[in-house]
Amino acid sequence: MTLPRIFIDGEAGTTGLQIRARLEGRGDLRLLSIDPARRKDPEARRELLNSADVAVLCLHDDVAREAVAMIENPATRVLDASSAHRTAGGWAYGFPELTRQSRGEIRAARHVSNPGCYATGAIALLRPLTDAALLPPDYPLSVQGFSGYSGGGRALVDAHEGRAHPDEPGHPMAGPFKSYALTLTHKHQPEMAAHAGLSQPPLFTPHVGGWRQGMLVQIPLHLGPLGVTAARLHEVLADHYAGERFIRVMPFERGQPADPILDPQALNGTNELELFVYASPGGDHALLVSRLDNLGKGASGAAVQNLDVMLGLEGAGHRYGVAEGV
Ligand SMILES: NC(=O)C1=CN([C@@H]2O[C@H](COP(=O)(O)OP(=O)(O)OC[C@H]3O[C@@H](n4cnc5c(N)ncnc54)[C@H](OP(=O)(O)O)[C@@H]3O)[C@@H](O)[C@H]2O)C=CC1
Ligand SMILES: CC(=O)N[C@@H](CCC(=O)OP(=O)(O)O)C(=O)O
Structure with a gap:
């Protein structure tokens, strides 16, 4: 063979x-x-x-x-x-x-x-919800990303790990924590829109920090204008990914997943993606979160x-x- x-x-x-x-x-x-x-x-x-x-x-x-x-x-x-x-x-x-x-x-x-790393986190949360018509395609969404420095490729990895050439100026994104893409444009926005079923790109604000790999992607939602509960959002995501080997929709009990604090590095070295739905006590707000290894x-x-x-x-x-x- x-x-x-x-x-x-x-x-x-x-x-x-x-x-x-x-x-x-x-x-x-x-x-x-x-x-x-x-x-x-x-x-x-x-x-x-x-x-x-x-x-x-x-x-x-x-x-x-x-x-x-x-x-x-x-x-x-x-x-x-x-x-x-x-x-x-x-x-x-x-x-x-x-x-x-x-x-x-x-x-x-x-x-x-x-797919792109941030885009994977955002699209995994959004696409089942747009397909189920729980999110209208033109809904004004914001997506926030928090990535380890390996997302910046060799140049940022070298800058963090002491291999930058002594004659070269420091990498502008190196350091414990940086907000970037503050022109409010990023290469993942068209990809997010196209594959999440949106008619307009989300407002995307990425951040990079001083850990090597692992990321969180967060999507805050005001539920009032959507006329949907956090429990319903969770149910649709859980149904969509049921039986998938690498994607887990984390259990949702009375508005909260079990993890009150999320470490972006928890899935490092794996090909896994975890999806969380958080809700405020009154049910007005939800926060959708995905966690993945940007290199996984x-x-x-x-x-x-x-x-x-x-x-x-x-x-x-x-x-x-x-x-x-x-
Ligand atoms: N890092 C991440 O988390 C992710 C990266 N990606 C994508 O993967 C791609 C690679 O990214 P990443 O691995 O981070 O980048 P790196 O800079 O770490 O790697 C790119 C590699 O390509 C080599 N290279 C450059 N020019 C040429 C050439 N003409 N012919 C052959 N090889 C060449 C580089 O060599 P040299 O360094 O010597 O120039 C380097 O080894 C990018 O398009 C990125 O968008 C996708 C998802 C996540
Ligand atoms: C921290 C950092 O710089 N992240 C990269 C994206 C990471 C990535 O790998 O994007 P692709 O999958 O599209 O290559 C950035 O924001 O451009």
Whole structure:
């Protein structure tokens, strides 16, 4: 039996290293590796991109677009971890649990785009609610994100872990806590709108802190104008994700999940996503929260899960977690 050949373009980066670590030891795939000295050589990359059954792109957006343009072999499928193709026509969105059709679309697609980390947290909470008409598509939503610094890729990881070049100025986002994207524009907004079933992008305010990985995404809601209870929001989410291996809707007893305090790092090293619905005592306000590892279900864990869905291997029960700090 010939094993599916997988090439990770950008395997030395934050996302690429984590995908590679998750695929080490898999006897049902064959990893094609590039000579580290030639990892940015277009000819070496072109050859491997066109020899792979699936090319996994762990590159910044512009380089990912160039990589797609280099592929001439019609049999090569692409799983792109960058944000270049998340709302592009002809690309399946790699969120297997999102709708009843998602797995089939990913399985059939030649081109699959892996979701963004903040977007995963927001869309997981919103899409079942817009599909159930509990949230109107034009509802004015706010989304707040809190991420570990690995979300900023190699440059921010190096700045935090003391590997920045002494001649280079400090990374503007390094430090214990920073609010950013204060132009109120962020690359995940179009993706959130498109895949959460919204007709306008949410107001999105991300923050990054001095922990390596793990994130929370929060969506506050005034329930009065929506005419819905927090218990109903919880019920719809719990029904939608029932039976999913990686997504858990946390129990809701009299308006509160069991956790009164959330640590963004609790799912680090896993491919899990937890969803919480909190309610104020009078029932006027709800807070939807998702917790995930930005490098797990927010990037590399999701990519390996998508790879398996593409290849029809999801049912084999592979582990999509990896030790922290890879
Ligand atoms: N970090 C995260 O939490 C997430 C990241 N992503 C996405 O994944 C993609 C990669 O991000 P991330 O891993 O964080 O970024 P990194 O900067 O850590 O990694 C990118 C890698 O690509 C390499 N590279 C740069 N130019 C080329 C080239 N021309 N040919 C081949 N390789 C090249 C870089 O090498 P060098 O460093 O030497 O330049 C680096 O190893 C991005 O599009 C990002 O949006 C998606 C979800 C989450
Ligand atoms: C902390 C930090 O800088 N986070 C990144 C997003 C993280 C991420 O990985 O986004 P993609 O999945 O779209 O690549 C940012 O806000 O641009």
